[in-house]
Amino acid sequence: MAPTNHYLVSGSAPIVGRAFEAAAHQAPADDTGTAAPRQPAPVLPFVDRILDYQAGASITVARRLALDTDLFLADHNFVHAPGIKPLRECYPVVPMTGSLELMAEAAACLTPGYGLLGFENVTARRWIAVSDNGELALTVKGQVEQGHEQVDHRRIAVEVLAGPAHESMIASTVLLGTRYAAPPPAQPVLPPAGTTVDAGQLYADRHLFHGPRFQCLHGPLHVGPDGLHGQLRVRPTQDWFAFSDHPQLLCDPGLLDTIGQLIAVWSMQDGSSAFPVGLGRLDFHGPTPAAGSILPVTIRITGRQLKMISADVDIGDGAGGVWLRVAGWRSWQFKWAPELVALQRHPSRRLLSETRTLAGPDRDIGYQWLAAQTIAGFDLALLARHYLRAEEMIEFDAKAHYPQRQLEWLLGRVAAKDAARAWSARTANTDLDLHPAAFAIRNDPHGQPVVASWPAPVPVPRISIAHSHGVAVAIAAGAPVGIDIESVAEHDAHWLASFTTEGERRQLAAYGAPERAAWITRLWCAKEAFGKRLGLGLHRPARDVEACAWADDHGLRMRHIPDGACADVRTLRDGDFIVAIDSPMHTHDNKEQS
Known part of the structure; x- marks a missing residue:
């Protein structure tokens, strides 16, 4: 008035x-x-x-x-x-x-x-x-x-x-x-x-x-x-x-x-x-x-x-x-991170997360990595406004009473939107020019994140998100994909038995203490990444997925026991973390015989 x-x-x-x-x-x-x-x-x-x-x-x-x-x-x-x-x-x-x-x-x-x-x-x-x-x-x-x-x-x-x-x-x-x-x-x-x-x-x-x-x-x-x-x-x-x-x-x-x-x-x-x-x-x-x-x-x-x-x-x-x-x-x-300053200036043309690629034959596979340190000192709600649409802001605000959960959820959304934008530019063979708030990420009935309201001329990408201890990773592809991250730590026998099969425990027993802790984490992450790509949902039984082959390059051949679906899951160590990636190129059409 x-x-x-x-x-x-x-x-x-x-x-x-x-x-x-x-x-x-x-x-x-x-x-x-x-x-x-x-x-x-x-x-x-x-x-x-x-x-x-x-x-x-x-x-x-x-x-x-x-x-x-x-x-x-x-x-x-x-x-x-x-x-x-x-x-x-x-x-x-x-x-x-x-x-x-x-x-x-x-x-x-x-x-x-x-x-x-x-x-x-x-x-x-x-x-x-x-x-x-x-x-x-x-x-x-x-x-x-x-x-x-x-x-x-x-x-x-x-x-x-x-x-x-x-x-x-x-x-x-x-x-x-x-x-x-x-x-x-x-x-x-x-x-x-x-x-x-x-x-x-x-x-x-x-x-x-x-x-x-x-x-x-x-x-x-x-x-x-x-x-x-x-x-x-x-x-x-x-x-x-x-x-x-x-x-x-x-x-x-x-x-x-x-x-x-x-x-x-x-x-x-x-x-x-x-x-x-x-x-x-x-x-x-x-x-x-x-x-x-x-x-x-x-x-x-x-x-x-x-x-x-x-x-x-x-x-x-x-x-x-x-x-x-x-x-x-x-x-x-x-004193904000240079990536954060650049994003505020030109959000359509900048990624906040870091693009990391795999070595060897998987060098064309990239994923996004975002640590909480990158946004240190920046207002979390303001960062959310740069990336999220109105319906996503409602979900962000609903987590305000749980600050760590809200932080890691936002880190994951930022990494996933960056992954989708980077994949879109690569697929269209153009420069990055898609605003992170131009589309949304929602959860399907099984809790899997999916891209919605996609405005780009290329097909809607499939995405996967994971986070652990203040770090989020995400990957996007033209077909179902899975990623997981976890910090390497010692775990007791009860926790190990909760997600491994007897055969996996025999394999793990062959490794020495430091290497064994890393392999346990690799196995956990590989099961998570494989399950995400298959769309098995958040509450799938972990022992329905089994490692049936262990490679010297830290890859794992994973098999879904109920239907025999198989894939080679790549795992790598990044500092104190293990990252596992199950990409479409590693999927095996022929199911293994039991």
Whole structure:
């Protein structure tokens, strides 16, 4: 719903722009003395309903974010899936600088006649992400800080709460007053740096995920060991909201967001990513420059402590002065695996898991390997959104109470989708170009994973998945296939007897202790992989499958005792794990005679 004017008291409108800029919105007279047509009155776009108001003391504002009205959210989402997933499933997030605007507007309603001068002690606690139903209810609470009252200044403590649980998302002190402070002297520009990158190319190559409304970096950016400098272009904001093409933004969230973008660019030097989490103080020294203005920006890295980057920022006014100064901008730095960073940039063209191939005559057989370490430090739910469709997300969320099970289930789904995508590209003899969320993986009535909603022009692949101790493997083929993985460990005689035949135990007894433990694991995995390819289900009797031949290359001839079906299962050791693969090329059409 579009924000509307709600009066605090009769005749006193809560929607107040910066008083010293209000004249810019009055209609000037033309040469004949006739007033020109008025433009539509500007609207504070983040003020919807005022729930409570105590003059000179406190205010509570309600605002419901909605994807169909808050259009800027389409350009600030973390999952890149155009044409594959609806926006609501792509984790649209209000940037921290959008939260600053939200807090400033509530504070302005509490202090009519005072304009925004800046912010102090900004602390972002959680992402303000719009939920999968496309909406999110926010509550903004502002309170005048007592003991700081001055005739021309006000300090308002503001907090943003989200959802029915009213979780605290971000808090700040908003600084308001009747006039801007005189701008400080401009800091000298950093000396020329060793690295220059083009802002347009950063956006085009998705090193920065931001859409057009937030693409304010302009031209070459000069990056050095202690900071960077470059230019910004002020973009118009008339298309940020569906309900108004004249929003009265007290600051420019799109332009301010470039500070976080620039620190992210600086972090790329060592392969890290960075996201803003707060700032010490931000001061405006004039109104936002007009759309189209080119502004110089300088960022100085002032500290790195653990994973936190601190920086000071100057943005010029385009005429040699300082428009904005930030002291103590804070961004949290993440050192993610290169495969994970590449996947976020181009999910259709990248695999997160590692492709591993077999040696010898099986060198054309490949499988996918994914260890939990590859996604260490990354939000598991966000990774799920990159790979899963809506129906799969329901299954992922249902496992939230069992974190290890949820992790390994997701690792398996990621590996399987990568296996299916890689097989599709090989089969079609094309480059990888299939988004992991373009299809689904479901379980058939026997618990076997199957590919569904397959969009590629090649036949639907058959897949198999296994996981063990934080590692998942998967394989895809044009016919039924089986894979299993297990870590090598000592097991007691009771466990061994639970899945082996008497003949298998005699064979295992011939091996020495270290080799015997590995062979026991090979036998277990071979039975699992063979059973998966045959589609025998999760609850098949393990002793219905028997190893009838043991090869020096660690292969096992497996036989399904009830019907005599046979296959050669390849096993290999990978670190502390044994992997067994039963591929279509190892199937024996002629059943062995008993």
